[in-house]
Amino acid sequence: MSSTIRLTVGQAVVRFLANQWSERDGVEHRLFAGVFGIFGHGNVCGVGQALLQAELAADRGAQDAELPYFLIRNEQAGVHAAAAYAKTTERLQTLAVTTSIGPGATNMVTGAALATTNRLPVLLLPSDTFATRVPDPVLQQLEQPYSPEVTVNDAFRPVSRFFDRVHRPEQLIPALLGACRVLTDPVETGAATVCLPQDVQAEAFDWPVEFFRKRVWHVGRPVPEPAALARAVEAIRTAKRPLLVAGGGVVYSGASEALRAFASATGIPVADTQAGKGAINWDHECAVGGVGSTGNDAANTLAREADLVIGVGTRFSDFTTASHSVFADPQVRFVNVNVGSFDASKHAAQMVLADAREALDALRVALSGWRVDEEWAARGRERYAAWQGVVDECYHRGHGPLPAQTEVFGALNELMGERDVLINAAGSMPGDLQALWRASTPEQYHLEYAFSCMGYEIPAAIGVRMALDDAGHQDRTVVAIVGDGTYQMLPAEIATMVQEGLKVVLVLLQNHGFASIGALSESRGSQRFGTRYRRRDGGSGRLDGSDVPFDLAKNAESWGATVLRCEGVAQFRDNFVQAVAADGPTVLYIETDLYGPNPPGCAWWDVPVAQVSELESTQTAYDDYVVEKRAQRHYL
Template identity: 40%
Template sequence: MTEKTIRLTTAQALVKFLNQQYIEVDGEMAPFVDGIFTVFGHGNVVGIGQALEEDPGHLNVYQGKNEQGMAHAAIAYAKQKNRKRIYACSASAGPGSANLITAAGTALANNLPVLFLPADTFATRQPDPVLQQLEHESSAAITTNDGFQAVSRYFDRVQRPEQLMSALIRAFEVMTNPASAGPATICIAQDTEGEAFDYPVEFFQKRIHYLNRQIPTKRELTEAARLIQASKTPVIIVGGGARYSDAREELITLSEQSNIPLVETHAGKSTVEFDFKNNLGGTGILGTLAANKAIRDADLVIGIGTRYTDFTTSSKTAFGPATKFININVSRMQTYKLDAFQVVGDAKATLAELAPLLKGYQTQFGDRIAVYKAEWLAERTRLQNTKFNREAFTPEIKDQFDQATLNEYADSLQTEFTQTEALITINDTVAPDSIVVCSAGSLPGDLQRLWNPAIPNTYHLEYGYSCMGYEINGALGAKMAAANNQEVYSIVGDGSFCMSHSELLTSLQYGKKINIMLFDNSGFGCINNLQMANGSDSFFCEFRDSDNQIMQVDYAKIAEGYGAKVYRANTKEDLISALEDAKKQTKTTLIDMKVLPKTMSEGYLNWWNVGVSEVSNKASSKQAYEEKQANLKNARLY
């Protein structure tokens, strides 16, 4: 190490360091940090703001409109780039930084790398309490930013300029490690941002972070092959780890070679396109009938890069008592789930090693895979053609709203459009390479079941945290990561739109066209389904006013006020026309669709364990609790 130094402020050193971080995967090298989102306030504008103004290097700087919203855009960028490129997020002290905490949870739940840079209170404490600082009688060291500790893969505080060096090196090790990828939070005291230090020049040399593909041991591969060869009906669950590993070709090779069906989690969907003959679609609570039939038949489940959330396992009721598991994952902790045989390794590399060991092996599924898929496609066609009538309509979500209530919605919203018909119409009309973005409500269920991706890496669902408001803000990040002229469609309900759509304006500001498909059923429809299915009446999940009238909101007018091109479509014909015209636009569009409640798809061969009340005066609630207890008898305990 030389004695040569360069005098920089902490913030200037941060920006200079970010410019020198590169990542190399399979011999291809690229900058790891492409830019930074920021909402400036007194805690970061004269520190990080000054550094970015003076010399941003190659970093693109985007002005967010809400800290959580811009952070969700950054998270979506990393997700769409398969964790190989990131954006950082800078926020002011206090409420600005607090707004990042929810987004940090989103990143952590989804194992997505983002660098959070929340400003902190003064290191010197001279002006305490400063504007937006909290005071605790028990400790002067506690700040708003302590909330990040629960939602960060790595957390650190910088209160002296020289602390920045070790903090950044540790943060980037975490973010570029496939086994630990997630949000890194470095809180920088606002006075420290502007303080100078003589940094060693070596700290700013080009750093290449290598994503080496970990290959399992011979023991792991040999035993995994033996377990598969001993099974009759193995099924592969394709998780997010398979997608981030770019394991498409290896999955297809093994599936075709041995006739093993593929089923998908939200994070894994579109790793392999739906047209592949053995791809049966989403599995679990929101899964297709075909995928859930295959899982029901499985005597061995091969989980590739999956966390086995309750929505994948149907609260651990999807599998037979004798079903065995092989878990392939870069995270050793994840491989231990469900008492599986553990294979610690990169999905792509592991499958490439495993396939030759299984030459000649065939499952006993025979033509069942094709039969299951054909049955499901027929069911999808039925859902595509559901039609409302005012006399005797049976919605997909049965026995909740009576005919009079459904007619009330049809009259109030001036629509007879069903949600499943609308969604499949979008899937059939948009370009095959379009990216679809969603996160919360009933729409993720419809998407996992009904959306058939034609091209890999075009299905973008945040379902680790299922954070309402991700849909539009995440669409901006996906668009920033997308190829030129690749359309991005945000699939969003009225509930999530109301929760957050701040970066709609940002998309217009920077010419990043997104297409917002707004499904308005005047309420939190998904949770309304849940409460009524478990014995409660409809209670504060519908959007009704103080006179109990269904609320009517012109969401198109809201988007039009921002400057978006807008459409209103309450029929299939109008929707197709709007979609075709939207393709011609160069700026963000919004299609406002009024759809009837209870017309989303229902589950197949699934169960979800939720906290049903054990004590109630209502017979329906008591029955729901009894049903829960009965289902728990079929569930694995861990």
């Protein structure tokens, strides 16, 4: 009989997680760098007790108990921070998040959706109602008369890549093994949710010691199937105007050098998505910048003319394709390189199911001696050089009395190092950044635009900073750009930064409204309705009174951050240098113009306009929408 050890389910969870490792290219990493969480009645005596016991054991030198706990202020923020940690480590490491039942658990649903949409591994451990159902309904339980087995945690099912509920201790073994399988699978990865009833967490069981041995999860690099590679090579050789679109898969597979070598060898222009920016350096001879709805004129011009689109590690989101309008050649074909058939098969593409690095290297070798027509390559260089003039103008426009946010971005782009990290997620800023930011490395550009979740930036800075510190990169600066709208979502995590002594620079742009949706509303005939932070006017009864007099700088200071107010871009530059030299979190507060100006739009986005309206502005917008929609198509 194999030996056993008697532990509670909570203690078994902690010991198991502490002994899981990932491996790629011969390098091992702890799969779980720790646990974020907030304790409530559902987990304080289960997973909470186990984390305390492990921490004390680690103090005594126990090697299999290294699973540090990090107190966060909001459960959603904990998932965002874990996702950002995973993104920074190329999905080879992550953290778990523990919560109590009820609202603590459901707070994580948004974070789970973000992780799964972005294909980022996070482990969620929400507590659940009693498996025995004796205390029924327990505090914070949502009762459903049609089924007593349904709990609020079932809301995780559609936003998780793995879901299980542990009703009995022995069920934990396949549950955690299944979760780790998904977390370390580049195709399947996303949120893995294991629900833990609070009574089961405290229940003791005789576990096989084998369950807690060091287990290494190998992250492979699938190579392209020869026939698929040959088909892709033939498609590229016969194309007159090929364009490569680099997505996040290039970054996650560590394929940047392979991409740059492929581009240099073939001369094929390379555009990038939000997740793929920096995979090819912005000043590479083949780089043409961001493509799609928030892309630039160079990349989108080439996209409209391309007869072959080579997608590498991209899921071809709505923005990347400009709502199926930007790849406009009537005969355009697609070759998609991806580890998963779901993404590789999009747009009736020829599929190459493979790791991005392996596929790019194999394509480069197979295409040896072949180069794209020089006229096409030169067109990419010329259009991109012209766009760089637009970038310079946006970065140094001297707009007043309040600066345009593009001027702040310009200052940051010039002040930040190549391997410093810029973080952003929502509002008008991702669009400006994809069009303008000059990224030399994939590490520098950390944009969450698959879910574009307001509130992501501040907790993401926690995850990025922790990942860099754990890897010994304390010299790299982490900068999160936060708009006033997204700031109001999760500002309390600044206190977590102070608690953990995390050196982060938060750039807080205050423009008293939602710039992105305001501009979209205006362009679609809805007159920026509901997009300004205004008092309700006593006369009109509408939200069109004076500005709401809140002071976000004072709020940030109240959480423990150092706050430097910036009157204009020149002072912002001086204060940034000071912030980089400071310890702990520093907030650079600057007011910007709500109305831009922003970079010129270069592609469409399908946001339907009301077909009938009493408003002339909406009627005009609908007429324009009908015309613009004619360019939309299925790629078959």
